[in-house]
Amino acid sequence: MDITFTPQQQAYREQVRSWLAENLPSNWTQGGLWPAQSEEAEQELLIDWERRLYAAGYSGIAWPKDYGGQGRDHVDDLIVNEELGAASAPESINTIGRELVAPIILSVGTEEQKRHYVPRILRMDDTWCQGFSEPNAGSDLASIKTRARRSGDKWIINGQKIWTSYAHFANHCILLARTNMDVSPYRGMSLFIVKMETPGIEVRPIRHMNGLRHFNEVFFTDVEIDDGMLIGPLDTGWKVAVEVLGFERATTRLYRQARFTEELRALVDYALDADDVGDALRAEIGGIVAELSIMRYHNLRFISRLSSGARIGEEASFLKLLWSNLHQKIARLALELLGPEFDALSPIAERFRRIYFTSRGETIYAGSSQIQRNILAERVLGLPRGERRVGQ
Amino acid sequence: MNFQQSLEQDMLRSSVAATFDRDAAGRGDTALAELGIFGLLVAEANGGLGLGLAEAVVVLQEAGRAGLAGTLAETLLLADTIATAVPEQCEAVLAGGARVVAPLSGTLTRANGRLRGKVTIQHPRAGDWIVVGVDDDAEIVLLPASRFELAGRARIEAEADACEVNVDVPVADARLVRLQGFADRLAILRCAELLGAAEHCFTLSVGYMNERTQFGQAIGANQALKHIAADTYLSLENLRVAVEYAAAASDAADREDEEALCAAAVKAVQVMLAYVPNTAREIAETAIHLHGGIGLTWEYPLNVYVRRIVRLGTALGTASAHRLALYDGFSRSSKVGGKATPSSHLPRNGAHHDSAL
Numbered sequence: 001m002d003i004t005f006t007p008q009q010q011a012y013r014e015q016v017r018s019w020l021a022e023n024l025p026s027n028w029t030q031g032g033l034w035p036a037q038s039e040e041a042e043q044e045l046l047i048d049w050e051r052r053l054y055a056a057g058y059s060g061i062a063w064p065k066d067y068g069g070q071g072r073d074h075v076d077d078l079i080v081n082e083e084l085g086a087a088s089a090p091e092s093i094n095t096i097g098r099e100l101v102a103p104i105i106l107s108v109g110t111e112e113q114k115r116h117y118v119p120r121i122l123r124m125d126d127t128w129c130q131g132f133s134e135p136n137a138g139s140d141l142a143s144i145k146t147r148a149r150r151s152g153d154k155w156i157i158n159g160q161k162i163w164t165s166y167a168h169f170a171n172h173c174i175l176l177a178r179t180n181m182d183v184s185p186y187r188g189m190s191l192f193i194v195k196m197e198t199p200g201i202e203v204r205p206i207r208h209m210n211g212l213r214h215f216n217e218v219f220f221t222d223v224e225i226d227d228g229m230l231i232g233p234l235d236t237g238w239k240v241a242v243e244v245l246g247f248e249r250a251t252t253r254l255y256r257q258a259r260f261t262e263e264l265r266a267l268v269d270y271a272l273d274a275d276d277v278g279d280a281l282r283a284e285i286g287g288i289v290a291e292l293s294i295m296r297y298h299n300l301r302f303i304s305r306l307s308s309g310a311r312i313g314e315e316a317s318f319l320k321l322l323w324s325n326l327h328q329k330i331a332r333l334a335l336e337l338l339g340p341e342f343d344a345l346s347p348i349a350e351r352f353r354r355i356y357f358t359s360r361g362e363t364i365y366a367g368s369s370q371i372q373r374n375i376l377a378e379r380v381l382g383l384p385r386g387e388r389r390v391g392q
Numbered sequence: 393m394n395f396q397q398s399l400e401q402d403m404l405r406s407s408v409a410a411t412f413d414r415d416a417a418g419r420g421d422t423a424l425a426e427l428g429i430f431g432l433l434v435a436e437a438n439g440g441l442g443l444g445l446a447e448a449v450v451v452l453q454e455a456g457r458a459g460l461a462g463t464l465a466e467t468l469l470l471a472d473t474i475a476t477a478v479p480e481q482c483e484a485v486l487a488g489g490a491r492v493v494a495p496l497s498g499t500l501t502r503a504n505g506r507l508r509g510k511v512t513i514q515h516p517r518a519g520d521w522i523v524v525g526v527d528d529d530a531e532i533v534l535l536p537a538s539r540f541e542l543a544g545r546a547r548i549e550a551e552a553d554a555c556e557v558n559v560d561v562p563v564a565d566a567r568l569v570r571l572q573g574f575a576d577r578l579a580i581l582r583c584a585e586l587l588g589a590a591e592h593c594f595t596l597s598v599g600y601m602n603e604r605t606q607f608g609q610a611i612g613a614n615q616a617l618k619h620i621a622a623d624t625y626l627s628l629e630n631l632r633v634a635v636e637y638a639a640a641a642s643d644a645a646d647r648e649d650e651e652a653l654c655a656a657a658v659k660a661v662q663v664m665l666a667y668v669p670n671t672a673r674e675i676a677e678t679a680i681h682l683h684g685g686i687g688l689t690w691e692y693p694l695n696v697y698v699r700r701i702v703r704l705g706t707a708l709g710t711a712s713a714h715r716l717a718l719y720d721g722f723s724r725s726s727k728v729g730g731k732a733t734p735s736s737h738l739p740r741n742g743a744h745h746d747s748a749l
């Protein structure tokens with residue numbers, strides 16, 4: 001057991017840190033652009049930022065060189081993530097591409113798909129959205145109704161998706177659709193690549209509680225796509241998504257821990273300025289510091305396991321429970337500390353307004369806390385299977 | 393960086409676990425000695441294994457799981473000191489024959505040529521020496537156990553008397569040893585015991601949830617209980633990394649006496665103390681609840697573990713004090729700079745700043 005980093009790794013950390021110090025956009029404040037500008041201007045800045053990050057060699061760290069990645073190891077990936085988080089660098093607006101599409105394509109895609117799509121994600125030529133959830137299929141994803149029917153060498157897609165983040169600017173969608181009505185619901189689904197410009201797609205915005213245009217409804221009416229847009233073997237979409245997601249749960253957004261720590265630091269700085277931190281509040285903050293440290297230890301453990309070739313399974317669900325809860329705690333602390341200043345027109349208030357409202361979604365998406373607990377209880381601890389989908 | 397157990401540590405765990413299993417009666421000293429456990433932290437020059445806290449944590453965790461830790465933590469920690477100071481005792485040390493007892497709580501202060509203080513000791517007659525920290529944790533004193541009057545305390549654990557000892561001895565008579573970080577190391581091993589004990593409570597709970605039926609099905613089929621189990625699983629994983637990281641950080645600081653590593657080791661102990669004792673106790677309390685009435689009986693095995701967890705946990709200081717110490721470190725490293733309140737666990741090198749660690 002060794003928690004220290006090699007001199008080379010430390011040097012790499014320094015290198016990333018100083019690059020970030022020199023290159024971070026100066027008008028970016030985690031509360032968005034400050035002074036505030038339009039959502040489009042923000043979007044442009046974010047796309048440009050991700051391009052520069054990649055040009056400097058700081059994205060796709062552990063992805064293979066053949067597909068545009070840096071071909072470095074998981075520890076370096078952790079280091080870059082920690083520095084991005086500690087610098088409060090802007091978060092990706094292509095998370096679906098980075099965290100879902102590229103890993104799925106790298107694991108089950110064709111060689112052609114890998115060579116085409118993965119580098120385009122890194123270069124920000126393509127931004128992606130994820131068409132999984134439907135009005136009647138949220139936690140119970142296997143009850144999706146959107147269908148893909150074969151017609152010659154094409155697929156014809158009909159149905160409706162909802163909560164589709166980024167669909168208003170993404171040019172590609174990874175779509176989960178039913179391809180087989182004759183097998184169990186879990187087995188008859190497939191994953192497709194759909195270009196958002198394809199005729200028959202209509203995107204209707206839904207405004208997020210945080211005030212931003214974040215997600216959308218997406219309607220598919222006789223949308224025709226080529227056979228080559230199927231990802232992985234037919235009818236295995238669920239299995240692929242679940243496997244990749246399990247692995248990803250442990251490795252994506254490793255920067256979160258450092259980022260949350262910086263958020264807490266910003267709050268403490270603010271409170272110290274205002275000089276109103278009593279002992280009860282100090283102890284509460286100290287408790288959060290302990291949990292943030294524990295979160296880091298988990299990151300180190302998962303990275304170590306990955307580095308030695310271990311398989312990460314459903315146990316990684318506990319990480320989702322941990323970080324989503326912890327972030328909501330920090331957001332609530334912000335309410336308490338900002339108090340009557342919560343509506344101030346200041347970067348810090350704007351930042352924590354965003355964090356507070358956004359973090360409410362974190363125990364809902366990517367498998368709600370209840371779904372994560374079901375997974376842990378049934379698949380990891382081996383307790384009896386409970387809820388079954390009633391009435392098909 | 394490789395923060396996971398090595399193959400050797402896995403093997404150590406299985407042999408220690410097997411030894412404790414075979415010897416549920418608590419007479420495992422010979423078997424433990426054969427595995428070299430008493431020499432785990434003894435330098436190779438003294439005939440020991442020269443291993444670190446990471447390995448000692450494995451041993452104490454298994455001892456905690458088996459409910460057989462007794463005074464193993466302090467005995468392992470002091471073994472090298474005794475073997476070095478009294479070479480003729482070396483063999484006895486390695487055989488487990490030189491037991492020491494550290495108080496659950498209390499330290500001594502040095503003033504006017506005397507060492508004074510009141511300490512609470514469990515198993516007061518289980519060791520030849522009582523080892524107590526002095527002042528700021530840089531020194532310890534070894535006191536012959538036979539020499540003191542013992543005043544009784546309430547029995548928290550069925551098998552162990554706790555006593556109060558009023559120490560007042562001339563410094564000249566005492567065997568003082570410089571042993572920096574003894575309190576932190578002992579805390580790490582006691583938290584490892586808590587981890588093992590909490591794990592056992594959870595294992596009993598999950599077993600019971602599968603076995604006990606009500607309303608025609610296993611109680612574990614109810615989502616209300618499943619979700620409690622899932623949350624407890626998360627707590628246990630938190631406990632595990634908190635203890636193992638503190639041990640690994642302490643080992644790293646021992647290997648290389650570098651400022652950042654020492655600060656990281658100090659902080660890791662604060663994190664551990666802020667989280668582990670309370671959470672281990674919550675896991676034990678949950679276990680009682682999940683068992684219904686049977687969990688509340690004197691005879692059911694949970695009782696022993698719950699009492700041990702409560703006893704050890706309450707002696708490790710209040711969680712809020714440890715949280716305050718963490719707050720101080722954190723705010724001092726922030727841009728504005730906080731106002732410090734004194735913290736009980738002092739850095740090894742006086743270094744005290746918050747790093748990414």
Ligand SMILES: Cc1cc2nc3c(=O)[nH]c(=O)nc-3n(C[C@H](O)[C@H](O)[C@H](O)COP(=O)(O)OP(=O)(O)OC[C@H]3O[C@@H](n4cnc5c(N)ncnc54)[C@H](O)[C@@H]3O)c2cc1C
Nearest residue numbers: 130131132133138139163164165361364365366368370387
């Ligand atoms: C900010 C945000 C962004 C999103 N982006 C996308 C996206 O880009 N693409 C996409 O496909 N989807 C996206 N989603 C959708 C997300 O995956 C779903 O919201 C989620 O799966 C929950 O589904 P639901 O909203 O229908 O809630 P429901 O499933 O109806 O859940 C409602 C409540 O019931 C609980 N519940 C449900 N089932 C159970 C059960 N078996 N046991 C106990 N409790 C249960 C849930 O925990 C929740 O509290 C996004 C959601 C949010 C909030």
